[in-house]
Amino acid sequence: MAATAEPARTGERSRVVSRWNPANAVTASRFLCLPPLWWAVAHGHHQYATLIILLCGVLDKLDGLVARIFDCRSAFGELFDAITDGLCYGFGLILVAAYGWAPAVPVGFVIGLGLLNTALRGVYIRRAGRAVNYKSYAMERIVAYTGYLIGFATGGMEVSLFYWAYVPLMIVIVLHDAKRMLIDPVPGLGGLPSARGTAGAAG
Amino acid sequence: MTESTLMPDSVFRFLLSFLTGGLSGVWLIHDFVMLLRLPRAGRDLRLGDRRFGYVVGVVIATIGLVGTARFNGLL
Numbered sequence: 001m002a003a004t005a006e007p008a009r010t011g012e013r014s015r016v017v018s019r020w021n022p023a024n025a026v027t028a029s030r031f032l033c034l035p036p037l038w039w040a041v042a043h044g045h046h047q048y049a050t051l052i053i054l055l056c057g058v059l060d061k062l063d064g065l066v067a068r069i070f071d072c073r074s075a076f077g078e079l080f081d082a083i084t085d086g087l088c089y090g091f092g093l094i095l096v097a098a099y100g101w102a103p104a105v106p107v108g109f110v111i112g113l114g115l116l117n118t119a120l121r122g123v124y125i126r127r128a129g130r131a132v133n134y135k136s137y138a139m140e141r142i143v144a145y146t147g148y149l150i151g152f153a154t155g156g157m158e159v160s161l162f163y164w165a166y167v168p169l170m171i172v173i174v175l176h177d178a179k180r181m182l183i184d185p186v187p188g189l190g191g192l193p194s195a196r197g198t199a200g201a202a203g
Numbered sequence: 204m205t206e207s208t209l210m211p212d213s214v215f216r217f218l219l220s221f222l223t224g225g226l227s228g229v230w231l232i233h234d235f236v237m238l239l240r241l242p243r244a245g246r247d248l249r250l251g252d253r254r255f256g257y258v259v260g261v262v263i264a265t266i267g268l269v270g271t272a273r274f275n276g277l278l
Contacts, residue, residue, distance in 0.1 A: 047209045050219070137256020141234075145263050148223070155219045158270040165266045169259065176255055184248055 023067035227267025234260030
């Protein structure tokens with residue numbers, strides 16, 4: 001298989017990083033959590049489901065660490081991580097809502113607002129005229145909350161409170177970020193707030 | 204269908220509380236301190252983003268602590 005490669009995101013150095021690297025392997029391994037999660041939820045095993053979603057979250061943090069250790073940070077890794085976040089958390093939320101472990105309405109809001117945020121980022125990239133990531137401190141925090149949401153559902157922990165509290169917070173954040181991405185001036189390349197983590201960042 | 208478990212329910216509840224309440228507590232302190240350390244003057248948009256992010260962090264952490272307290276019958 002031909003190895004696709006791209007410049008590494010290591011500051012001044014111009015180095016090529018293969019897409020087939022340990023950090024992306026850790027990111028990809030998160031998809032392996034989804035079938036057992038489905039099995040655990042379908043069979044009503046709350047503790048196993050919680051353990052699996054916890055493992056998925058740990059792997060999310062681990063890929064950034066692996067990227068730093070093996071010096072294989074890349075723009076593709078960031079994108080792949082963001083896509084994996086969306087697919088894993090989206091799948092988990094739909095799953096817990098489908099099996100009645102979480103209220104469907106806030107789950108619909110979570111997924112809808114997540115898709116809206118993704119679209120806004122696409123518009124921001126078009127405005128900037130290059131592949132840039134809009135770093136949102138608030139969105140990073142709400143993404144961590146999103147991961148926890150699935151755990152609250154599998155663990156049966158104050159599900160209504162956590163799910164309904166999420167919705168207004170996410171609406172405020174999306175509105176704030178929408179103004180920044182659609183109306184405020186796009187910073188120059190040198191001034192971009194691009195200190196997003198490696199493969200392990202979100203938001 | 205009988206639920207297969209890894210640990211007694213009380214231990215499971217404690218772990219959930221520890222993972223949620225513990226992280227929320229640390230997060231609350233971290234973001235609150237970072238918020239206080241930010242310069243107040245100026246209209247730098249990036250500074251505003253950081254301030255907004257830390258405020259959101261404080262709110263989320265507070266929700267986490269309230270949820271943990273309710274889960275344990277404290278509220």
